[in-house]
Amino acid sequence: MDAHYTFEIDRSRALVRITMSGLFTLADIDGFLRDRREAHAALGCAPNRHLTLNDLRGMKIQHQEVVTAFREMLAAPEYRSRRLAFVAGPTLAKSQLMRALSGRDAQCFEDVASAERWLFA
Numbered sequence: 001m002d003a004h005y006t007f008e009i010d011r012s013r014a015l016v017r018i019t020m021s022g023l024f025t026l027a028d029i030d031g032f033l034r035d036r037r038e039a040h041a042a043l044g045c046a047p048n049r050h051l052t053l054n055d056l057r058g059m060k061i062q063h064q065e066v067v068t069a070f071r072e073m074l075a076a077p078e079y080r081s082r083r084l085a086f087v088a089g090p091t092l093a094k095s096q097l098m099r100a101l102s103g104r105d106a107q108c109f110e111d112v113a114s115a116e117r118w119l120f121a
Contacts, residue, residue, distance in 0.1 A: 003028035004058075007039040014045040015119070016081075018111040021058025029069045040079060051119045052081040055112065056088045062096055085115035 003024040008017040016039055024032075043050050062070070073079075084106040088094040094108065109115040 001108050005032055005035070007035060009039055009042050011042075011044050013105065013120070014043060014050045015041070015080075016043065016050055018052065018054040019058070020054065020056050021060075023060040024062055026056050026069060029043055029066065033073065036079065047078060048080050048082060048083055052084045053085070053112070053119060054086050054099060056086055056094075059088070059097075061091075066099045067096050067100055074100060083119050085109060085119050087093065087112050087115050 003020075005018060005020045008019075009015070010017070018036075020032075035083075040050070042092065044101040084104065086097060086106060086108045087111065088097055088108055097108065107115070107118055109118065
């Protein structure tokens, strides 16, 4: 399954909703980074004042170099969210996510409603 992602912006709540699925390549991550830059610019809030909800339930197990690239992406200080919530099923992909998050203040949930409650608390 090829990589697929979408960005949805809710300016009134300074929220970026991301949905990701499939198997990513390094080229897919390059495209994701470009589109993330555009999404953050469209938010209209100060840097690092936004919230992020990332739904990964459709993600496949990723190659190690892709996990490393995701870890580097999550560490970029200019795109850090005020709060970062992930929705992920109980799969090995969730284990990969937790490794990629090392050191980040983020939470992982099994459903969108729980993630939203935490984000907006």
